[in-house]
Every structure is written in structure tokens, then in C-alpha cells.
Amino acid sequence: MNARRRFALFCTFLGTMIAFVCLYKTTPLSMMAFFNGSLLLYLLGMLVYLYDVFTSIQSLKSKGR
């Protein structure tokens, strides 16, 4: 697994941990952390992963597979 995928998985993991805190005990602080932290981390993870898929497809194409 390359570094980009590991980074995307790490962002998803971290986002999920913050979301769990918000689910366990919803306070203004945990809700803020969810909306400003989790969602951004999820988005970042998705973008990094999609970029990785795109570059991976490009490299497969260039190898003629």
C-alpha cells in the first residue's frame, strides 16, 4: 500500500474517531469537532484516494494493461 492510500486511510480513521466522540456524547464542542474536523478529514481522505486511483489508472494505461 502506497503512502497516499495510507494517508487517506489515516484521515478516515481520525475522522471516524472524532465522529465517535460526537456520537458518544454530543456537546457543542464535540459537534463542532465533527463538523469542522471529521468532515474535512473525510473529504481530504477521499480526495487523496481519488487522486491515487486516477494516477494508478493512468500508469496502468501507460503500461498498456
Next chain:
Amino acid sequence: MIKLPPGMDWVWRHLSLTMAIIVFPVLFSAVTAEVAFERSKSLEFCASCHVMTPYVEGLKEPGSELLAAKHYQYRRINHNQCYTCHADYDLFGPAKAKANGLKHMAHYYLGKPRKIALYKPFPNSHCLQCHDGARSFVQAEAHKDIMEEIRSDGMKCIDCHGPVHPSHVEKAQ
């Protein structure tokens, strides 16, 4: 061990990663947001910001004549007392209340909390949502001549039935 056909391991690996990085976060955030929004309607949630303390204390003050306190202490509203009165009852009311709530939290934690004030004058429709049609409201002598004005927001309920919160008391003094 199952041997996947050539190329399938790539597909399988990416399918698993897509589930973990895209599908799971979308579903999990939808559930978390819904649960959090539902819980954020409670009085306890509003009371957890210290700027709301005077308002919540006003609700619970024994024997208080404040309108909000009477609604709370006589259990005229059973749950989510702040939200019930302060969210609009139109189509986008709940969404607008949620968006404003997020904005308030951002101000509270990230910026300078501003003075607490209503976005617009308190509309009678919030009161009428429960009171209109009720015998005590319709048959009240004081309401009979001004019913149309009340319904059209020409005359405010809180003009006669206020003060609502302690801040109004301070303002009036």
C-alpha cells in the same frame, strides 16, 4: 486461498478501499449528523454554552413570572423547549435553525461571541403553532377583538405576555 484472475486483485483492493474511504464515511457522517442534530435540540445542549446560562436559569427559577419559565415549569412544552419556540415552522425552518446553531457554535469556539439577539422580531406564528385553535386562546375575552391582528403579526403576543427571558427584564428596567 482463492486465486483471483489477473487484474481482479487490483479491482478487489480498490473496491475495499472505496468502501473504507468513500462509502463508509458518507454513511457514518450522515448518521452522526442526524443524531447530533437531534440531540442538539435539547435544553441541556443549549445550556451547555455558558452564554445561555442566564436564559436557562430564568426558565428554572421557582415561581418565575417570565413567559418562558411558565412554559417550562408548567410543562406546556415537554421536550426541546428552546428549539420548539425558536425554530421557524416553515419548510426550511428546521434546516435554518440547524445552520444558525452551527454558526453560533463557530462564533462561540472560534471567534468572538456576539451579543445574543434574535435574527428577526419573534413571530406570532411560533406561538400560534400551539395556541391557535385552543379554547383558552380563542375564547379569551382579550383576544376576541384583536384576533386578526394577532394572526397577521400586527400585534405581538409578547407585547402583552412578556417578558419572556431575563434579558428582557433587564432591558425593560
